[in-house]
Amino acid sequence: MTRRTTFLNLLKSAPLIAPSMLKCDFGNLHREVELLESANVPLLHLDVMDGHFVPNLSYGPMVIKRLRELTELPFDAHLMISDPERYLDDYIAAGCDSITIHIEAVPEPVALLQRIRDAGVAAGLALNPGTPVEKIAPALESCDLVLVMSVEPGFGGQKFMPSALDKLRELSSMISTETLLSVDGGIGPDTIGSTAQAGAKLFVAGSSIFDASDYREAATQLFDAASQAASASL
Numbered sequence: 001m002t003r004r005t006t007f008l009n010l011l012k013s014a015p016l017i018a019p020s021m022l023k024c025d026f027g028n029l030h031r032e033v034e035l036l037e038s039a040n041v042p043l044l045h046l047d048v049m050d051g052h053f054v055p056n057l058s059y060g061p062m063v064i065k066r067l068r069e070l071t072e073l074p075f076d077a078h079l080m081i082s083d084p085e086r087y088l089d090d091y092i093a094a095g096c097d098s099i100t101i102h103i104e105a106v107p108e109p110v111a112l113l114q115r116i117r118d119a120g121v122a123a124g125l126a127l128n129p130g131t132p133v134e135k136i137a138p139a140l141e142s143c144d145l146v147l148v149m150s151v152e153p154g155f156g157g158q159k160f161m162p163s164a165l166d167k168l169r170e171l172s173s174m175i176s177t178e179t180l181l182s183v184d185g186g187i188g189p190d191t192i193g194s195t196a197q198a199g200a201k202l203f204v205a206g207s208s209i210f211d212a213s214d215y216r217e218a219a220t221q222l223f224d225a226a227s228q229a230a231s232a233s234l
């Protein structure tokens with residue numbers, strides 16, 4: 001069983017709430033991971049920023065490797081970096097279970113997505129709010145995950161952009177049922193329902209979990225809202 005197979009099996013437990021570690025307390029990673037494990041979240045979303053592709057810096061493979069020692073939760077790495085090919089092996093070796101690259105950083109992504117899959121890791125492709133769905137259409141068959149950004153990438157705590165909803169609807173009719181459709185940015189109790197109705201299955205949540213006093217309660221509230229909206233839209 002590869003990391004990719006295990007990651008894709010998560011789809012069976014959708015909706016999936018993925019805390020974005022960008023908003024966690026980096027001075028106390030061990031404790032944060034313990035709290036998230038007791039909150040029963042199914043995976044962690046790791047935002048990697050290089051200060052070039054996006055105007056912010058976060059962490060890289062060395063931190064992810066140490067985090068890997070703290071938990072067996074699957075890692076969903078979101079690489080907001082230029083030239084991800086150059087660093088890909090480091091992220092694979094650090095223990096990521098899925099690796100998502102941006103179409104704006106890699107306009108011809110098929111070969112790189114295949115390299116990720118060949119390494120036994122799930123391959124994801126993200127698009128920014130200003131990028132139309134057509135740009136990623138030729139690569140969809142090479143994707144295990146498609147990530148619709150509902151904020152401009154680079155920072156947590158931004159306001160959800162409703163233009164993501166049309167993209168989610170469009171993509172749900174284009175991708176296979178085995179592909180994880182993910183949404184990232186401004187996801188909270190008031191916005192998650194509309195994204196679930198639009199077809200998202202994996203919901204990245206930073207502020208709405210880490211700003212809460214009880215992570216478990218916050219994650220459960222998001223899960224319940226997404227489940228209800230998804231079943232109402234059936």
Ligand SMILES: O=C(CO)[C@H](O)[C@H](O)COP(=O)(O)O
Binds near residue numbers: 023155
């Ligand atoms: O990729 C990201 C930012 O580029 C983050 O995953 C995202 O912003 C999470 O934070 P929040 O839920 O607070 O919007």
Ligand SMILES: [Fe+2]
Binds near residue numbers: 020045047204
């Ligand atoms: Fe992200």
